Amino acid sequence: MLQGMRMLYARRLLRQLIELATKTIYAEEFDFHDLVGKLARNQQGVTLLRAYVAIQCSARLTAALTREDVGDAIATVDAGARHSKWPVFTEILDVHRELAEHYLSLRHLAILRGKLAHKNDEYSYEGAKYSLEHATGGPVSPARLSKLAKVCSEMSSLSRQIEKAELKALEKQDEQGFRRYEEELSARDLRDESDAIESQTIEAESKKVILMLEAKLNRLVRNQN
Numbered sequence: 001m002l003q004g005m006r007m008l009y010a011r012r013l014l015r016q017l018i019e020l021a022t023k024t025i026y027a028e029e030f031d032f033h034d035l036v037g038k039l040a041r042n043q044q045g046v047t048l049l050r051a052y053v054a055i056q057c058s059a060r061l062t063a064a065l066t067r068e069d070v071g072d073a074i075a076t077v078d079a080g081a082r083h084s085k086w087p088v089f090t091e092i093l094d095v096h097r098e099l100a101e102h103y104l105s106l107r108h109l110a111i112l113r114g115k116l117a118h119k120n121d122e123y124s125y126e127g128a129k130y131s132l133e134h135a136t137g138g139p140v141s142p143a144r145l146s147k148l149a150k151v152c153s154e155m156s157s158l159s160r161q162i163e164k165a166e167l168k169a170l171e172k173q174d175e176q177g178f179r180r181y182e183e184e185l186s187a188r189d190l191r192d193e194s195d196a197i198e199s200q201t202i203e204a205e206s207k208k209v210i211l212m213l214e215a216k217l218n219r220l221v222r223n224q225n
Contacts, residue, residue: 026134035104053080083220092221098213124152
């Protein structure tokens with residue numbers, strides 16, 4: 001019974017930390033050290049490990065926090081905490097810090113891009129997604145995002161049709177205006193293509209970093225078992 005009470009307390013505590021980290025991140029407060037201090041209350045050891053794992057979990061969320069998410073986070077904390085009395089624990093903490101910083105940076109970048117997209121076109125998918133997440137203070141469910149994507153796709157298609165009609169009308173009425181508008185649309189398309197390529201590159205490089213850090217973490221833990 002005592003063990004069950006401890007598990008319940010651990011689950012509740014970690015859930016609270018993840019929820020606090022999520023609230024902080026989506027409030028666009030991205031100072032890593034401030035967030036760690038808030039979660040760990042400037043303590044070391046397993047408390048600090050728990051803070052790092054909470055940040056990793058919150059920054060990786062793509063939907064509302066679930067019981068399974070918390071369970072996975074607890075398992076990660078337990079795997080590291082088993083070595084808290086060993087010298088290797090310092091290295092384990094360092095890897096978890098690097099993972100937390102990396103995931104937070106990725107989420108920071110995604111939020112800033114969404115904010116910029118909203119500023120440029122509040123009805124674009126990324127812009128509308130940012131607005132929704134900012135309003136709710138966290139990630140939105142895949143089902144809701146699917147509906148949003150459909151609506152934004154329809155609006156984008158309609159906007160393109162309007163642009164083509166405006167371009168065609170300008171061609172007959174104002175040659176200089178036509179050329180200027182055509183260049184603006186072409187520049188926008190090139191910018192969108194460039195952004196997509198950049199996102200793919202960042203995602204690919206990010207996967208390499210994560211795989212490297214996770215392999216290092218597994219190696220540290222495995223060598224102590």
